[in-house]
Structures are given as structure tokens and as C-alpha cells.
Amino acid sequence: MFGYVVINKPELKFKEFDIYKGYYCGLCHTLKKRYGLRGQFTLTYDMTFLSMLLTALYEPEVFQEQHRCMAHPTKKHLMISSKYTDYVADMNVLLAHFKAIDDWKDDHNVLKLAFSKLLKWDNSDYKQKADDIAHLLDELNRCEHKNEQGIDVVSGIFGKIMAILFVPVNDCWSATLERMGFFLGKYIYILDAYKDLEKDIKKNSYNPFKSICNDEGFDDKIKQMLTMMIAECTKEFESLPILENANILRNILYAGVWTKYYE
Known part of the structure; x- marks a missing residue:
């Protein structure tokens, strides 16, 4: 369900793209340090955005290093990280x-169960977050199994999960980050369901759009939903006092998130 919060590369300057790639590589490197190779397999562009967002908002000490890696063994690459990269890696x-556990419950995929055990996530610092996310995933799973057709219901549950991830600490920015994560999460869920609709119909899998996909103006309705969600998200973003890498973050929110839709 991830991979939608990406850059629109043609609209970025070369220097901006290098910085973005530095954050991506920085998160990848942090995942390896904290969780090994199995942690690197969880890397997403969506969480790269969160790492960059939190670092730009809170302005902690930023570390820039040059490293080789398995993906780029012949040449060192810029890796940018901060203490919020550690937080995002843990959340990732x-x-x-x-x-992985949810997928195992859903289709009894042994590989998913094995992967969940390999990750061995156990961090008491985030016990409340872990409990809340587990509860919401169970709720989402129940809704999908009973064929819930209310897109606002199911996308709202995923929005709540993203809202939790977007708040590293309770402070004056918590409510804004929470709302931003909520609406971005709803956008991701709606777009993912729209993208998978044809496949889910063929496989007779769950999709909240099955009952309305043949209605007149269906595609326009989906675009209107997505536009509303990202508009609410960007409204919250613009209320944050972000200067560093603001152009890159705006590129993602105003253009990048639409690249998968237009594909």
C-alpha cells in the first residue's frame, strides 16, 4: 500500500534531487544499522518523506556522510540523517x-509470517504506538472481511495509523502533524484501492469501490476524493514553519503524489 508519496523528478533541481536521494539513502543506512538487511527490505519512499519532513520541522543536528552500499558498491553516495531518521526507521x-502479521492472518502466507519473525520488532519506547497500530490494523482487517463498502470508514482507519506515525512527540505541532498524516493516509488508501480495482474484481478480492465502479462519473468522483484529501494535507503542511527543503517537500505533496495516479 506504500510507494505513492514520491517526488516528481522532472520538476526538481539537480541539487534538490541529490538532497532527496541523500535522505532516502540515509534512511536505508539507518535501517541497516538498527535492523540489519531485513530492515532495509522495509524501506519506502513514503517514510523518506516523513524523515525529511520531521527533520525540516524540528531542525535537529543533521549528519551528512558518504558511504558505499550493496546497491552502489563502486561509488560512495551521500547519506543524510538526523535523530528523526532513527524514529522513522523504527516506525517503518x-x-x-x-x-506482515496481518498478511499472514489474511492469506496464511508462510513467507509473511517468517518475515514478521525475522524483523523482531521490540521497542518498549513505542509500546503505546505499537498497541494503537495493532488495534487499528485489526479493525481494518475486520472491516475488509465483512466487505465494508464505506470508503470513508476504511480509509479513515488507515489515516489514523498514518496519523500515529507522523507524531514523534507530543508538542505544539502534534495536532497539525496528526491531521497531515491522517489525510495523507486516506489519500494513500483511496489511491491504492482505485489502482487495484480491476485486479481485485478479477480475483474476487476485497475492494471498497466494487459496488460503485460502474456508476456514471465514477472516475471523476475518485479524483475529487483524492483532491480533497491532499488539499487538507497540504493545508496542514503550509501551517508548519518549514524552510529547509520546503521546495522538495512541496514537490512531493503538490506533484509527486499524483504521479502514480496519472500512470
């Missing part, structure tokens, strides 16, 4: 752990 693995 936490979500991947629960998603």
Missing part, C-alpha cells in the same frame, strides 16, 4: 512487522 519496521 514497526508497520512492516504488523503488516
Whole structure:
């Protein structure tokens, strides 16, 4: 369900793209340090955005290093990280752990169960977050199994999960980050369901759009939903006092998130 919160590369300057790639590589490197190779398998562009967002908002000490890696063994690459990269790496693995367990419950895929055990996520610092996310994933799973057709219901549950991930600490920015994560999460869920609709119909799998996909103006309705969700998300973003890498973050929110839709 991830991979939608990406850059629109043609609209970025070369220097901006290098910075974005540095954050991506920085998160990848942090995942390896904290969780090994199995942690790197959970890497997503969506969480790269969160790492960059939190670092830009809170302005902690930023570390820039040059490293080689398995993906780029012949040349060192820029890796940018901060203490929020550590937080995002933990959240990335936490979500991947629960998603693998959820997939195991859903289709008894042994590989998913094995992967969840390999991740071995166990961080008491985020016990409340872990409990809340597990509860919401169970709720989402129940809704999907009873064929819930209310897109606002199911996308709202996923929005709540993203809202939890977007808040590293309770402070004056918590409510704004929470709302931003909520609406971005709803956008991701709606777009993912729209993208998978044809496949889900063929496989007779769950999809909240099955009952309305033949209605007149269906595609326009989906675009209107997506536009509303990202509009609410960007409204919250613009209320944050972000200067560093603001152009890159805007590129993602105003253009990048639409690239998968237009594909």
C-alpha cells in the first residue's frame, strides 16, 4: 500500500534531487544499522518523506556522510540523517512487522509470517504506538472481511495509523502533524484501492469501490476524493514553519503524489 508519496523528478533541481536521494539513502543506512538487511527490505519512499519532513520541522543536528552500499558498491553516495531518521526507521519496521502479521492472518502466507519473525520488532519506547497500530490494523482487517463498502470508514482507519506515525512527540505541532498524516493516509488508501480495482474484481478480492465502479462519473468522483484529501494535507503542511527543503517537500505533496495516479 506504500510507494505513492514520491517526488516528481522532472520538476526538481539537480541539487534538490541529490538532497532527496541523500535522505532516502540515509534512511536505508539507518535501517541497516538498527535492523540489519531485513530492515532495509522495509524501506519506502513514503517514510523518506516523513524523515525529511520531521527533520525540516524540528531542525535537529543533521549528519551528512558518504558511504558505499550493496546497491552502489563502486561509488560512495551521500547519506543524510538526523535523530528523526532513527524514529522513522523504527516506525517503518514497526508497520512492516504488523503488516506482515496481518498478511499472514489474511492469506496464511508462510513467507509473511517468517518475515514478521525475522524483523523482531521490540521497542518498549513505542509500546503505546505499537498497541494503537495493532488495534487499528485489526479493525481494518475486520472491516475488509465483512466487505465494508464505506470508503470513508476504511480509509479513515488507515489515516489514523498514518496519523500515529507522523507524531514523534507530543508538542505544539502534534495536532497539525496528526491531521497531515491522517489525510495523507486516506489519500494513500483511496489511491491504492482505485489502482487495484480491476485486479481485485478479477480475483474476487476485497475492494471498497466494487459496488460503485460502474456508476456514471465514477472516475471523476475518485479524483475529487483524492483532491480533497491532499488539499487538507497540504493545508496542514503550509501551517508548519518549514524552510529547509520546503521546495522538495512541496514537490512531493503538490506533484509527486499524483504521479502514480496519472500512470
